[in-house]
Amino acid sequence: MIRRFGLRVAAAGLVGLGLLGAAYALTCEPAPRVRVQWGAGVAPEQRARLERMYLLLNPRDPIPDGSIAYDLLDTSVSNIRALVGHPAVINTGDIDENVFIVPFQTEYGESWMWIAHRTPLLRDARLRTSLVALLAAMAIGGLLAMRRSVTEDTASRDR
Numbered sequence: 001m002i003r004r005f006g007l008r009v010a011a012a013g014l015v016g017l018g019l020l021g022a023a024y025a026l027t028c029e030p031a032p033r034v035r036v037q038w039g040a041g042v043a044p045e046q047r048a049r050l051e052r053m054y055l056l057l058n059p060r061d062p063i064p065d066g067s068i069a070y071d072l073l074d075t076s077v078s079n080i081r082a083l084v085g086h087p088a089v090i091n092t093g094d095i096d097e098n099v100f101i102v103p104f105q106t107e108y109g110e111s112w113m114w115i116a117h118r119t120p121l122l123r124d125a126r127l128r129t130s131l132v133a134l135l136a137a138m139a140i141g142g143l144l145a146m147r148r149s150v151t152e153d154t155a156s157r158d159r
Contacts (some may be wrong), residue, residue, distance in 0.1 A: 003149040010142025016135040027115040031057070032075065035093030037067035042088045054083045055123065057111050060100035067093060071109030073117040079100050 036056065038047055051059065055073035064069050072080075084092055094106045099145040116122040122131075 002106060003146050006142040006143070006145030006149060008148065009138050010140075011141075013138030014137045015141065018119055018131065019134070020135070023116070028112055029114070031071040031073050031111040031113040032094065032102040032106040033069055033109035034072045034095055034102060034106070035067045036083070036089055037065055037091040037093075039044050039088050039090050042068070046081050046088065050086065050088060054079060054086075055133040056083075058109060063140075065091075067091065069110035071113075072102065073111060073112070073113040076121060077101065079118070 007022060034056075040051075051057075051070070056070035057073060058071045059068045060070075080102070083089060084095065084097050084100060094102060096103055108136045116128055124127055
């Protein structure tokens with residue numbers, strides 16, 4: 001009974017880890033570099049919060065008009081629409097604001113992105129880390145439960 005339960009838990013953990021690994025391997029790609037021009041009244045704390053919310057990384061290359069270059073990790077239409085429509089954003093560059101996409105020919109940034117960055121809940125790095133830890137714990141715990149069950153069965157037969 002415990003052996004079967006351990007096998008199921010271990011299998012679920014290993015399959016989950018395998019699926020996450022495959023998703024990463026198949027969808028990992030360089031993030032596009034986009035420009036965002038913030039309003040003059042946007043405080044640094046608010047800008048930092050918005051950068052986290054829209055997954056804008058590596059702020060660099062500010063120019064006098066106030067725009068800053070970023071690596072955009074979440075290229076989903078909903079994220080781009082929300083970014084373009086936010087009242088703190090005056091203008092964007094390298095984004096097609098009519099259809100809310102980043103054109104294919106846009107330069108790459110320095111960061112890498114994968115499908116988790118465009119998936120609700122998985123966008124949060126802490127949640128992804130917790131999920132990987134949980135799946136690993138399931139795999140290890142299930143295997144240990146199976147081993148203990150086999151060891152106990154062997155010991156009871158030897159008596």
